[in-house]
Amino acid sequence: MRLHLRTDYWDDRLARAEFQAFIRRIHHLDFMLWQDMGCWDPLYRPFSYFAGDRLVASTCLYSMDMTIQGERRRVAQISGVGTLPEFRRRGLNRRLTEAALEWARPDHDFVYLFADEEAFPFYAATGFRPVHEQFARFRAPAVRPRPARQPVDPADPGQLARLRRMAERRAPVSRDLGVLNVELLLFHALYPLRELLSFVPELEVYVAFARDETGLRLFDVIGEHVPAFEEIWPFLSEGRAETVDFQFMPDRMDLDGLEWLPLEGNGTHLMGEFPLESGPFVFPFTAHA
Numbered sequence: 001m002r003l004h005l006r007t008d009y010w011d012d013r014l015a016r017a018e019f020q021a022f023i024r025r026i027h028h029l030d031f032m033l034w035q036d037m038g039c040w041d042p043l044y045r046p047f048s049y050f051a052g053d054r055l056v057a058s059t060c061l062y063s064m065d066m067t068i069q070g071e072r073r074r075v076a077q078i079s080g081v082g083t084l085p086e087f088r089r090r091g092l093n094r095r096l097t098e099a100a101l102e103w104a105r106p107d108h109d110f111v112y113l114f115a116d117e118e119a120f121p122f123y124a125a126t127g128f129r130p131v132h133e134q135f136a137r138f139r140a141p142a143v144r145p146r147p148a149r150q151p152v153d154p155a156d157p158g159q160l161a162r163l164r165r166m167a168e169r170r171a172p173v174s175r176d177l178g179v180l181n182v183e184l185l186l187f188h189a190l191y192p193l194r195e196l197l198s199f200v201p202e203l204e205v206y207v208a209f210a211r212d213e214t215g216l217r218l219f220d221v222i223g224e225h226v227p228a229f230e231e232i233w234p235f236l237s238e239g240r241a242e243t244v245d246f247q248f249m250p251d252r253m254d255l256d257g258l259e260w261l262p263l264e265g266n267g268t269h270l271m272g273e274f275p276l277e278s279g280p281f282v283f284p285f286t287a288h289a
């Protein structure tokens with residue numbers, strides 16, 4: 001059977017629909033809301049083998065705008081990787097990965113990805129190395145709560161447009177390792193963070209966090225100015241002391257006494273020179289494609 005390597009085909013409506021069906025089948029993910037809300041991102045670039053109209057193997061490369069140690073850098077993330085079961089172990093995804101890496105090489109500093117455990121041997125075979133992320137934990141004091149947060153519904157077009165305007169002007173949540181991609185942030189707002197976003201008018205920031213009996217996980221703070229933790233904590237606090245786990249590097253939070261703990265389950269892999277590898281680091285939650 002003849003296979004055709006195709007890339008950059010989002011303008012072909014049928015091929016894009018075939019890609020979406022493929023992602024639903026392999027990863028059980030539905031991108032329709034992201035598309036229907038006008039967030040589909042050409043920086044998310046497919047490399048796929050088609051047999052006629054049928055997509056049989058695919059990988060995507062997301063060009064990421066990040067701040068790394070205070071400098072704006074362009075890096076790449078691999079995601080949306082899969083081969084139909086009956087086409088596996090024929091070298092198809094290895095060749096697609098090579099094509100994607102060759103495309104990225106001239107203007108991306110390094111490549112990273114988050115892998116399912118069963119795919120670790122594939123990524124080892126294609127030249128990626130596993131790395132260990134750590135997250136920062138802070139024991140936040142009891143403070144008097146300031147209950148002025150407003151709920152946000154990102155699936156409301158007007159609210160999504162306001163969030164987009166802020167995302168376009170945002171300061172990266174971290175100077176050490178911050179992400180700036182607007183459409184990717186909106187993806188997170190529409191899917192994993194959909195119920196977790198609120199707006200703090202006094203600080204003019206959106207916050208995304210979740211709380212359970214063990215404490216609070218802070219996913220992102222989106223604003224033109226990133227407030228220090230001390231400023232933002234009263235708007236998140238329920239009045240008692242609590243642990244706060246940061247899902248991003250908290251260098252802008254102005255905190256002492258952070259504890260760093262292993263972050264399990266991300267399956268993070270890298271290729272190329274990554275400047276933060278010698279110390280504790282975590283990719284921002286909203287940098288996952």
Ligand SMILES: CC(C)(COP(=O)(O)OP(=O)(O)OC[C@H]1O[C@@H](n2cnc3c(N)ncnc32)[C@H](O)[C@@H]1OP(=O)(O)O)[C@@H](O)C(=O)NCCC(=O)NCCS
Pocket residue numbers: 026057081082083084087088089090091092093094095114115116118119121122123125126
């Ligand atoms: C992982 C996956 C994309 C690999 O696709 P593929 O087209 O079969 O990969 P290739 O044939 O190009 O494999 C290249 C090399 O990777 C390694 N490899 C691939 N699949 C492997 C497996 N299941 N076990 C061990 N090694 C594997 C081998 O070294 C292989 O070379 P070889 O066949 O000459 O020994 C495919 O198995 C898949 O779709 N899995 C389910 C979805 C998934 O896990 N996606 C990744 C999520 S992060």
